Amino acid sequence: MTQKVAVLGTGKIGEALLSGMIRAGWSPDDLLVTARRPERAEELRARYGVEAVSNAEAAKAADTLILAAKPQDMGALLDELAPHVAADRLVISAAAGIPTAFFEERLTEGLAVVRVMPNTPVLVDEGMSVISAGSHATEAHLVRTEDIFKPVGKTLRVPEKHQDAATALSGSGPAYFYYLVEAMTDAGILLGLPRAQAHDLIVQSAIGAAVMLRDSGEHPVKLREAVTSPAGTTISAIRELENHGVRAALIAALEAARDRSRELASGNG
Numbered sequence: 001m002t003q004k005v006a007v008l009g010t011g012k013i014g015e016a017l018l019s020g021m022i023r024a025g026w027s028p029d030d031l032l033v034t035a036r037r038p039e040r041a042e043e044l045r046a047r048y049g050v051e052a053v054s055n056a057e058a059a060k061a062a063d064t065l066i067l068a069a070k071p072q073d074m075g076a077l078l079d080e081l082a083p084h085v086a087a088d089r090l091v092i093s094a095a096a097g098i099p100t101a102f103f104e105e106r107l108t109e110g111l112a113v114v115r116v117m118p119n120t121p122v123l124v125d126e127g128m129s130v131i132s133a134g135s136h137a138t139e140a141h142l143v144r145t146e147d148i149f150k151p152v153g154k155t156l157r158v159p160e161k162h163q164d165a166a167t168a169l170s171g172s173g174p175a176y177f178y179y180l181v182e183a184m185t186d187a188g189i190l191l192g193l194p195r196a197q198a199h200d201l202i203v204q205s206a207i208g209a210a211v212m213l214r215d216s217g218e219h220p221v222k223l224r225e226a227v228t229s230p231a232g233t234t235i236s237a238i239r240e241l242e243n244h245g246v247r248a249a250l251i252a253a254l255e256a257a258r259d260r261s262r263e264l265a266s267g268n269g
């Protein structure tokens, strides 16, 4: 029997996931979406050929409900859903911070809930989706979740206590790299390169470095050492990064993201 999957609260991450599922071969007939604004529902219908329904209809019709609203909107969404979610459904939450217990307490007794922290590179099938089981989710529920997220990138199972850290690292992670590219492109401008060329040099360096990190099996320190010639250019740059506390800044930044994820736990952060 084909499973029906509904994405509830189809914004940026919900749409990224929806598009990935369609690329992976899911039929739009087996997918449902919900949106708060009618024009957004229409946009999704036109773009993907999926049916847009109310949250209550999605809860009744779909076997798996992927909740992709903002943490601050999740309480209201659950109030709407609570009367309609049968005990045999699987609820997958993509929301930062909110623990599986939040859903278990507000929805049907004994319901299977899985928490997933994806990231936007699911748009190019290079996502990182970190998965944790709630207290009633079985191996079969985790496998069903992986069937959705594996085609759009890597998946990793972690105990739920590590989800706030995963959110800081990989959920928010792409933003840090975009920020670095933006800053390094500015540096290229300062050094006299046209913006477009500076952008291309940095982006291709980022892609090359990322592929080497993934495929060489080498430690990042080894890869960096291979670039760092004695009395050369790289070590001059590294000294400035150390002088400006970039390593400490990154540690503090990720700690702040982890703390913010914890603050969102109640759904009204």
Ligand SMILES: NC(=O)C1=CN([C@@H]2O[C@H](COP(=O)(O)OP(=O)(O)OC[C@H]3O[C@@H](n4cnc5c(N)ncnc54)[C@H](OP(=O)(O)O)[C@@H]3O)[C@@H](O)[C@H]2O)C=CC1
Pocket: 008, 009, 010, 011, 012, 013, 014, 034, 035, 036, 037, 040, 055, 068, 069, 070, 071, 073, 076, 077, 080, 094, 095, 096, 097, 117, 118, 119, 120, 171, 172
């Ligand atoms: N963006 C990212 O990189 C990642 C986000 N997440 C998580 O995904 C979730 C969504 O984030 P993001 O996609 O960035 O945010 P968006 O605001 O783009 O998406 C949320 C969507 O939910 C809609 N919505 C809110 N309430 C309801 C409701 N009751 N019924 C139907 N639709 C509703 C919103 O409608 P409206 O447009 O009217 O506001 C919006 O379109 C968050 O919980 C976030 O923590 C997780 C990993 C990565």
Ligand SMILES: O=C(O)[C@@H]1CCC=N1
Pocket: 096, 167, 171, 172
């Ligand atoms: O910034 C956020 O809160 C969301 C969660 C992870 C990435 N974006």
